[in-house]
Amino acid sequence: xxxxxxxxxxxQPLFFKEHQDKLYKSLEDxxxxxxxxxxxxxxxxxxxxxxxxxxxxxxVLRVLLELDGEIIIKNRxxxxxxxxxxxxxxxxxxxxxxxxxxxxxxYLSPYASNVALCLAVExxxxxxxxxxxxxxxxxxxxxxxxxxHLLWLGAMIMDSGAISMFIWTxxxxxxxxxxxxxxxxxxxxxxxxxxxxxxxxxxDEVLKMIKDxxxxxxxxxxxxxxxxxxxxxxxxxxxxxxxITADQAISLGLTGASLRATGIAYDVRKFAPYLKYDxxxxxxxxxxxxxxxxxxxxxxxxxxxxxxxxxQCLEKxxxxxxxxxxxxxAYPSKDEVYYSMEGLIHDFMxxxxxxxxxxxxxxxxxxxxxxxxxxxxxxxxxxxxxxxxKIKSPSLGNLQVLEHVLDGQMVADTVVLxxxxxxxxxxxxx
Amino acid sequence: MTQLPExxxxxxxxxxxxxxxxVIEVTFxxxxxxxxxxxxxxxxxxxxxxxxxxxLYFCDMVAAxxxxxxxxxxxxxxxxxxxSQKRLFVKTRCSEENPTxxxxxxxxxxxxxxxREAYDMFGIRFSNHPDLRRLFLPExxxxxxxxxxxxxxxxxxxxxxxxxxxxxxV
Numbered sequence: 001x002x003x004x005x006x007x008x009x010x011x012q013p014l015f016f017k018e019h020q021d022k023l024y025k026s027l028e029d030x031x032x033x034x035x036x037x038x039x040x041x042x043x044x045x046x047x048x049x050x051x052x053x054x055x056x057x058x059x060v061l062r063v064l065l066e067l068d069g070e071i072i073i074k075n076r077x078x079x080x081x082x083x084x085x086x087x088x089x090x091x092x093x094x095x096x097x098x099x100x101x102x103x104x105x106x107y108l109s110p111y112a113s114n115v116a117l118c119l120a121v122e123x124x125x126x127x128x129x130x131x132x133x134x135x136x137x138x139x140x141x142x143x144x145x146x147x148x149h150l151l152w153l154g155a156m157i158m159d160s161g162a163i164s165m166f167i168w169t170x171x172x173x174x175x176x177x178x179x180x181x182x183x184x185x186x187x188x189x190x191x192x193x194x195x196x197x198x199x200x201x202x203x204d205e206v207l208k209m210i211k212d213x214x215x216x217x218x219x220x221x222x223x224x225x226x227x228x229x230x231x232x233x234x235x236x237x238x239x240x241x242x243x244i245t246a247d248q249a250i251s252l253g254l255t256g257a258s259l260r261a262t263g264i265a266y267d268v269r270k271f272a273p274y275l276k277y278d279x280x281x282x283x284x285x286x287x288x289x290x291x292x293x294x295x296x297x298x299x300x301x302x303x304x305x306x307x308x309x310x311x312q313c314l315e316k317x318x319x320x321x322x323x324x325x326x327x328x329x330a331y332p333s334k335d336e337v338y339y340s341m342e343g344l345i346h347d348f349m350x351x352x353x354x355x356x357x358x359x360x361x362x363x364x365x366x367x368x369x370x371x372x373x374x375x376x377x378x379x380x381x382x383x384x385x386x387x388x389x390k391i392k393s394p395s396l397g398n399l400q401v402l403e404h405v406l407d408g409q410m411v412a413d414t415v416v417l418x419x420x421x422x423x424x425x426x427x428x429x430x
Numbered sequence: 431m432t433q434l435p436e437x438x439x440x441x442x443x444x445x446x447x448x449x450x451x452x453v454i455e456v457t458f459x460x461x462x463x464x465x466x467x468x469x470x471x472x473x474x475x476x477x478x479x480x481x482x483x484x485x486l487y488f489c490d491m492v493a494a495x496x497x498x499x500x501x502x503x504x505x506x507x508x509x510x511x512x513x514s515q516k517r518l519f520v521k522t523r524c525s526e527e528n529p530t531x532x533x534x535x536x537x538x539x540x541x542x543x544x545x546r547e548a549y550d551m552f553g554i555r556f557s558n559h560p561d562l563r564r565l566f567l568p569e570x571x572x573x574x575x576x577x578x579x580x581x582x583x584x585x586x587x588x589x590x591x592x593x594x595x596x597x598x599x600v
Contacts, residue, residue, distance in 0.1 A: 004560075015592060017456050019568035026561055049500070080566030088575055092582050123460050129509045148518035250512070253540025264512070266487070271515055363462045364508060364519070366489075377492045392508070429566060 024113035027076045051079045059425030075406045082429035090389040094354035097123045103189035106427040109144035112369040113192035118195045120376035125357040127329045133197040133253035134275045135317040142306040148370035156419035160237040166315040182206045196330025197323030214307045238292040242405045252401045255374025255394045261298045268368040280312040347416040354384040395428035438463045463563040473532040473552040485509040488538035493548035497578045538587040555590035564598040
């Protein structure tokens, strides 16, 4: 039994040797006050590598755990397996060209990512968006939130042992895909928002589909609540697991529904209202427990609030233009492009150079995406490309908290905890 | 410059009176207030903001490459006061020869991974950081990809890739 060997000596990596060594060493260095017992006659101490291809880590998250039996003593997360360098790409693209990349950041709610980028650029270049476009964006963002929470609900409950929920939530997501297909022309990576408005108008047919969908979803959610809320297995599996206190959440920078589950009502839609969120009536659901069950309740209630917002938007949506009528700030409509010379030139100029914010300015705009606060910090040098574009991704901040939460938990709860915090690796890894 | 809102005016006055020499510039654009602070006192200013003005929530940290000969790198802290429901940006700069800044992990533990990211992407070092490793890229990688001189297509051969079969060398 080689129990007393150091972790660094045990791990003999074949690949990225220096990286693995430092990671293992870091696992050894954490909490240096705790002495690792030298003799381990039963061999209960072990290092467990979970991921990056583990199905329950929701993407390519690698979790390195040091276990004593079934208890996690120390852990390290290794992120970056999905790093594509989108911030570098952004510096070499025009603002509009960069939008399809935002779809692939948080690929569970792409519409919200598009809106976040557009709002940041519009704030930087001082572009006022027509009201109808703002309402369409709001409906899209809320549908994206519902879509993301539906996937989370199915996957998280599957992580805690029930399979059938996954099928039911995916049936509802399918309807959302159909709506996006009709609205934006794409099912998954929509890229529907444009700087200065949206790509195409929402037809009456789409609005009718959305209306039918939210009415139906309401009764579906009630059914799920009946099934899950008092379900003994689900309740015991999540109650008191991974408790995060409000103080911890604030100091570690938790965001989104997980933050609200600790009792802090921080929601960007209320903190700094964007679009028309100050015109609609909705609540910010919170819980005080801060455990996995609280996160479940908060997200379910958030879906109900999202339905409320969509319903109000459908009532309030005015008719009118969907894009700014200014050739220097937004794409001209296709009618203009096909039937007038100026329109064609403007379309070409927008594609080639795009929107040029003033030189030397910088600003930050964030929205409340489904995972938490999603923000873009843009520095402009006066050209059509950003000088520096930094994405504040909610999943990265939440994963950082996971590292603190996992210590002392059972190894079987790891998957439930990852499910409860709901990270998306495309978003966290950039 | 347009007039600052009342809250920020008081805040800036308070910070300026506590650190008269070190607040270099205050910018206000589209509602975002940004303080440019001298590198020597950045840790003290941030501690002051947290303790006296309740900026308890660390939202984000932005590092950037200005590509200038002096003060090449800059770091922008994005902090929130939940009590007054306000956001503030604090910026500081460091040189290319010695890209070192004091860590703020002792003030906000949330800054841990953000500082690691800045180190990973720009090579800015944070003194007294508890665990300064690269965040996204492997340790074997020796470049800082978000620096302006790093090519968009990457550097061939800079990362070891997995072998396709057990015997092959590539």
